[in-house]
Amino acid sequence: MLFDTHAHFNDKRFKDDRDEAIKKAYESGVSYILNVSYNIPSLEQSISLSRKYSYIYAAVGIHPHYSKEMNDEVLEKVRSLAKNNKVVGIGEIGLDYYRDLSPREVQKDCFVRQIDLAKEIKLPIIVHIRDANEDALKVLKDENAREVGGIIHSFSGDINMAREVMENNFYISVGGPVTYRNAGKLIDVVKYVPLDRLLIETDCPYLTPEPFRGNRNDSSLVRLVAEKIAEIKDKTFDEIAEITTNNAKRLFKIWHD
Template identity: 55%
Template sequence: MLFDTHAHLNADQFSEDLEDVISRAQDTGVSTIVVVGFDRPTIKRAIELADKYEFIYASVGWHPVDAIDMTEGDLKWIEELSAHPKVVALGEMGLDYYWDKSPKDIQKEVFRKQIKLAKKVKLPIVIHNREATADVMEILKEEGAEEVGGIMHCFSGSPEIAKECVNMNFYISLGGPVTFKNAKKPKEVAAEIPLEKLLIETDCPYLAPHPFRGKRNEPSYVKLVAEEIAEIKGISFAEIAEVTTRNAKKLFDIK
């Protein structure tokens, strides 16, 4: 059975055919999905989906691109939702220096506040990092994020940074890019990171794996990610599926 640790089934791209998408996921052997909310509308929808489907869980947090919009009321709301029985993590949170909607200092402040909250409510965190590795690592260290640990979501950095993250109590999650023919770093990370610290995800509807690159991604495609990692590591698909599912259930404390 497969575990998609990061999906956005709460996105508008799934508004027309969500039931079909979920059916395909189940038919492909996807047993569990974490739907990630990152602002008011997507958090609300993530909770609705977790309430409706037994095998769907939610992660709630505030995306760095929208950090400028987050209020103290939003943070309080996330804290309240953290007590929901199907909220298994806080995030996605982090830093994004690719888009310039939110100034860096505000992104950093919102990131630090969410790490502090995660430590207070004792939940792991889901990290979004785009072109901001040095600052992300610095903040994780300064805020003592290893106390709760979490996921480096859709990891795109070097094996060296991945190992540093593992030493800080974080799992490395790989998605569609590991299947791209020119994706040198994700393939190196897949080869070098111990199996017990790896997770798989789709980040759907984004970053669809080969041969669907450029099209809408969906949870059933997480099987292609698992198959690619199995080939890179020279082990069976069944072992990758079993271990990454076990890792995810351990991290998210899903019995």
């Protein structure tokens, strides 16, 4: 029983075999998938997938790349869609200073508005941070995001950052990069983070784990992430699968099997 806490099955790379890829994941032992929105079209696409498949849940939000699209109308759309019973989080939201596809101040404003929305409707947030650790942590603290908590997705920080975000009521989510040759810092983080604060993800179709790096990622490969964490933590695969799934179910308030 595995929980992929970050997938993008609405991505165009799945247009020819989306249903097959989703079913393959389920048949390989992935019992839960969170399909995460990132721009305006993906909001309803994520909810549509969650309606079609009982084991898919949705998060709705605007990614920092698309922050310049945020306005009152878009925020109201996110608010309205978040009322759907298959929506369990607001995301992915955050800051990305690597690509800078939206101005940084615009990114911060979009981030703040969506944190405020999450607090209003009492849903956890799924946070994207790239080359913006200091500013992202400041926003999370200033906006008291700990009130709802959530996930730092595809975590790429160090142990000090992991400590700070956990102190602010966030889980650390780990994906395919933990299997890469240059994963030393991330492996140290996994060693440090308590099991009850760890989650696993694919970020599919991106960040494919070894030995399939270079190919399209899908949720079935979250198993490889769990296997690597089991190795790092000196636990069995089944233990990691159960612990990380229960962590995600607790965060997203999914109480049924």
